Amino acid sequence: MLFLFLGLLAPSAATDGDQFLYTGFAGANLTLDGAATVTAAGLVELTNGSTHQKGHAFHPAPLRLRGSPKGTVRSFSVAFVFAIVSGYLDFSTHGLALVVAPGIKSLSTALTDQYMGLTNAKDDGKDTNHMLAVELDTVQNIEFKDMNANHVGIDINTLTSLQSNETGYYHDNNGSFQNLSLISREAMQVWVDYDGEATQINVTIAPLAMVKPKRPLISYIYNLSTVLAEPSYIGFSSATGPGNSRHYVLGWSFGMNKPAPVIDIAKLPKLPQLGSKPRSKVLEITLPIASAALVLTVGIAVVLLVRRRLRYTELREDWESEFGPHRFAYKDLFHATKGFKDKHLLGAGGFGMVYRGELQKSRVEVAVKKVSHGSKQGMKEFIAEIVSIGRIRHRNLVQLLGYCRRKDELILVYDYMSNGSLDKYLYSEEDGLTTLDWAQRFRIIKGVASGLHFLHERWEKVVIHRDIKTSNVLLDKEMNGRLGDFGLAKLYEHGANPQTTRVVGTTGYLAPELVRTGKATPLTDVFAFGTFMLEVTCGQRPIKQDEQGNQFLLVDWVLQHWHNGSLLEVVDPKLRGEHNSDEVRFVLQIGLLCAHPSATARPSMQQVLQYLDGETLLPEMTRADLSFNMLALLQRKGLHVMSWPCSSTMVSAGTISDLSGGR
Template sequence: MIGHMLCHLLPILFLGHGLLGSLVAGGSDGDQFVYTGFTGADLTLDGSATVTATGLLELTNGTTHQKGHALHPAPLRLRGSPNGTVQSFSVAFVFGIVSSYLDFSTHGLALVVAPGSRSLSSALTDQYMGLTNAQDGGKATNHMFAVELDTVQNLEFHDINANHVGIDINSLSSVLSNDAGYYHDKNGSFQNLSLISREAMQVWVDYDGVTMQIDVTIAPLATVKPEKPLLSCIYNLSTVLVEPSYIGFSSATGPGNSRHYVLGWSFGMNRPAPVIDITKLPKLPQLGSKPRSKVLEITLPIASAALVLTVGTVLILLVRRRLRYTELREDWESEFGPHRFAYKDLFHATEGFKDKHLLGAGGFGMVYRGELQKSRVEVAVKKVSHGSKQGMKEFIAEIVSIGRIRHRNLVQLLGYCRRKDELILVYDYMSNGSLDKYLYTEEEDDPTLDWAQRFRIIKGVASGLHYLHERWEKVVVHRDIKTSNVLLDKEMNGRLGDFGLAKLYDHGANPQTTRVVGTTGYLAPELVRTGKATPLADVFAFGTFLLEVTCGQRPIKQDEQGNQFLLVDWVLQHWHGESLLEAVDPRLRGEYNSGEVRLVLQMGLLCAHPSAAARPSMQRVLQYLDGETPLPEMTRSDLSFNMLALLQRKGLNVMSCPCSSTMMSSVGTISDLSGGR
């Protein structure tokens, strides 16, 4: 049994805001602490995490693509002896998620026990919640136990929905999860909770060191802890956690501006966590206008006062109306006038960017459906945070240049608008949405695509890329080719969209070194190494795209043991084993042209070759697809991909594939990999 405090500190009473943040010594059978607000609390903070003036622990501050960690400074003494088992412990905390949208948030937060802040330093933002990354997720060496409160459904982690609680062991693929809610003590009925309701809620996490049972319970703030836990499972944490381990919170944002808060927190070793006094907790910030107080009665007898009030109200409304539509314009933008939209028009087109028009979250921004009032043209409006003014003139110039591109397989970029710290891009609206939703449907009744449709989409995207690389007046490198950026028009034709990352340069010129951006699983190894975006880097991503569309699987796969590896290696194994057709999407039910399927899979392997020199140009790809040129005979030496030694000599990280050879996966080590500006 542990017989001394986590830290030799006396309880501290903070009176500045009427909040208590204290560390309480336990008796001979354990340690404990309790924070009622965090004013003056000695926490280990990193990333965007901070303590606000009112005593809130703010993990994220509304900035996009940020992560924040807050750990208790003293390590937990989990084991009674060096070789002992993890003892019983109990945690309680009060949290709140404040998002600009009542039905959309990115992303959630998690209670975590891990070896320390250094072990979380390589974790990524967005869906990784600051806990892990694409390369290390699922590894036993993470020694991580977490309880996630997740507000986004990520299919790669097998999330059940966008409002769930999960128990995580070394990975964000939960060992057990359930809809957020609690069981009523009297009748046992399940009461749903919305994690993004902007209301404070309390969570209890209990581990029994004898039975190895983990219980997780959640309830509204004013509700007594329900008797029946939301989640309950048996897992021996002695096989997971090591000493020293630290306990705390992790959170991350994606393209949305959510804020994640902890209001209070308590911990008990070999005893229940101390009760948190909810009457002393700080308040969550409120978004929007406060309710009007009934201070004035309608009995004001003085007509002059009524007149002043009326005139003042009119003036305020006029000022607010003007500010609502205020745009950011600079002198150099005059030359781009025809390509600039008025913010007022976009505001009305989307009914004030209401949630009901939200199509989803693209890279670095939110996308809305709208209809321009004058022309009745349907558009997709993407709001992008651009923060810094550096390079904005060049970026706008590129956007306007791309807006002049016309091709049947490219989504038309219509123009832009700037307002405050936002850049707004306007595209043609594609009524059938993105390709990925047809590939990764979970329900048998959901629409999918037959092989003829997929092959037509593949040829369309290839045609669009060929135009960008070789036929237009400048070389355009898209830099973010993936199924979610391929949109389907009314006739289900594939159109490549989202040019927010595209780079332009003159034909015959050398591309400049630039910031490495893109999406994990699609990045060419030479791009990660040199930072130069070339058409052959797009060809690499297109090769991955070919395999994804044909196999109906994501670029990064995960086996039953939780090991992650690249789809290209899995297809390569089938090619070596002469079982290539076994890699085809089973939802096609064998109804496909085997010759076309073999052509596409082999071409996908060729395009995704680690050596850029081995990849074909998009012109040659079109010739292969149209049957004008036969695909070259490929040998084992051509497609061995036995590149481990070569990649290590080049200084690239690798991810080993348990099924065949080793392929590069430096893609998971870049911090800018979420696609979009």
């Protein structure tokens, strides 16, 4: 009896088919990695509320998936109870996943954010991952073709789900579908069953108190014998992005060739409570009414006063007095965004959060971006540049209105662009989203070219943007393209030599000389703009991946079609042939010229604008002019190409890391 009791508290192995059961994890011998830990209450906490982190928790013993070394993967069953607790009511980054993989070390190179601690851009989709994952995803990532921000998916070696469904369950009585919210802060139970004979994967989810529904949420036929390696381990993976989410596992069971043991929910540890507990009325009943009213009034007044002071506290230094007109009061931005409420959240990425707001006095709509800056080094110079950029006025540039500083946050205020970013229209499969026709795309390309020409040559200083990409091109009410996000921009006097600095920008848009020398120039912006032109015309990201998981650059792909005389085959299929072929070919050729690996071969933005406006003929390009392989060239420079479309990056020879400092 003692042996049996202990078997319920810790993993147990049977000779006929392995199984284990955890009803809480206090004292459990799990293999933990990253931010993962077991709390004093017995919860597995995969992430602890910090941003941009990952955590793994694995059962320590390998699974005996095959009856013999070369046998097929046998049937198995998994049940687990999880909860996602976000600091926001309507927003969380990111989800968690049950994963079967060669081991926790196989996930050591996995990334945070949208990669959920499972893969990275270089390895995602490779057969050598030998990975099965069931993802509970709370963010819609266009690059992985996610259906929405609240879905369950079956993943094989990649985060692009083979099958996914809106989170919920089918009612046993009438078969109706009942929605569930992964970020409800409520514990839920998931069952994952694999039938070795039928090679069928079933995934079911339900509220904690409910028995397992008869109809699974997802059923998918896939022979896991072709995927999973021997040995394999089972566990959980999770990651956060810019949001302060926590991911918990409360209970877990597994059965090989038999159903997973039933989890007794009465024995599960309790989730931590967010916020303070409801006030008790006992005190109010027992004390005289007058005294209670007085104490309450004084107490509320003090609390409100303190909260008010703390709520609007700013970081302000003496040197900022000269920038007074461009400094926003935090109180005004707080009220403009209704306290930075979730419902005003426009988006989130590597930079932080962007909120929609309306300034109370002027009724002007603004976009308010909150970014982190960990040190004061260079802050005065940076603010001076922000204020200088704020003086720029051009119809194809998003107006940077000003800034605010509070604690460890830098807040930038921009004009609000009602139609959002260009990348959404190129890649999102969101219902009701308008597909941009060729005339609109061509107008956007010309508009961004005009804005860049102004920054490089027409303003009082030279402004190098350093992060030109589709997600930084915003569309106004008339669908005109405006270049925004000047957080990485650098300024210098006309005729001066730009100073060498660390390499910043986004992978896929970086010119070879920028990677080599770290020196940004107008011609490195031209390179990024060339890639941008190809991206808008082709409807393809700067880094593509074929069915075999091999990565290659968009510019190389377009160039190959140009060499083969099949240039129009690269045009975005969404245009369905409804475009001016001569105009499209013309734009693609300019894009290839701008994205030339040799800086001296690239035109200036003034020349690009003259080509696009028809004022100057495009020089005839020969095979000798465009005979290069950009990917091979970059790899020779020591840059490992990785696709990180959601955030800016900082690059050094041979390595890539997230941009820090909020610039």
